[in-house]
Amino acid sequence: MSETTSTATSQSSLADPAARAALVREFDATPGSSKPDPILVVDNIVRQFGGMTAVDVQHLELERGLITALIGPNGAGKTTFFNLITGFDRPTTARKGAHWSFDGRTLDKTSASSVARAGMVRTFQLTKALSRMTVIENMMLGAQDQAGENLFKSMFRSTWRTQEREIEQKADELLARFKLYEKKHDYAGSLSGGQRKLLEMARALMSDPKMIMLDEPMAGVNPALTQSLLGHIQSLRDEGMTVLFVEHDMHVVRHISDWVAVMAEGRLVAEGPADTVMSNAAVIDAYLGAHHDTDLGDDALLEDRTMQVLAEQVAAEDAERDAERDADREVEEETEGTR
DSSP states (O other), X not given: OOHHHHHHHHHHHTTSHHHHHHHHHTXXXXXXXXXXXXEEEEEXXXXXXXXXXXXXXXXXXXXXXXXXXXXXXXXXXXXXXXXXXXXXXXXXXXXXXXXXXXXXXXXXXXXXHHHHHHTEEEOOSXXXXXXXSBHHHHHHHTOSSOGGGSTTGGGOGGGTHHHHHHHHHHHHHHHHHTTOGGGTTSBGGGSOHHHHHHHHHHHHGGGOOSEEEEESTTTXXXXXXXXXXXXXXXXXXXXXXXXXXXXXXXXXXXXXXXXXXXXXXXXXXXXXXXXHHHTOHHHHHHHHTTOTTOOTTOGGGOOHHHHHHHHHHHHHHHHHHHHHHHHHHHHHHHHHHHO
16 A cells, blocks of 8 residues: 555544544653654744743644644743744744754745645634635635746736636635635625634635644634534544644633643643643643632533623624724725815
């Protein structure tokens, strides 16, 4: 059996919960433990701001084909860690021992665009949809190696017209999958917060990544769309993709993650299955101080206040979007008045 066939078979088998559970049982539940088939390996990633150390991850491995949750309290360094390994920031230890590789390819000195081309793409805590472009235009920007982006070829439509049709067809299929097809020609800025999260995830898939990194995909999302997002994340894993996501909702983490890594004060303090990690004293202490008797995944912790906060976040996003539209309208009216 060829290596490619073996990999495909291994990936498809991980769609089976029993196969994933058996694989995870082989892992050593200690910070920085080795994995049988790591797709991402990180060593000595340190980021300091002045005298403060925001990230100090000495070793971390992510298993191929699983959903790994990266959790920790606010200020733990999770998003900074994302920025470092995806080329949006530079480690303080660059050229001083910092090393990370993805799917066997060293990424120590590569840019964000090179990281994406290697097959590791990310979304952001605050969505980066281009508000004044349509949904389909946002999607098509995510495709790689477009002939029409070449200055010389762009002047000869015959050289890129067929490719553009193929890219649009792929975008249409993804929009249909993420229930956004009816919004295809709407401006991205008119979408709700949850729809923009879906758009950003769909756009990331336009590059056919091997791993997708999601920074708080549920933050500010209307609860009605949360289940949809969870389903999409799980389906990506079941299709063979590796997923790394940052999330604060412990119930979401428990529901969909295969493995959990925990950061506190910039360091990796725990790894393991969700149930085991959430009862770890070091993890509970990082989140709740001295309340060591509290299970972070206990449904009794769900309160009306949680839903209220989510609703307030959605309302704030909607208000901000309305303000942006009003400002744009005023500019248009002023422009029309001067004509």
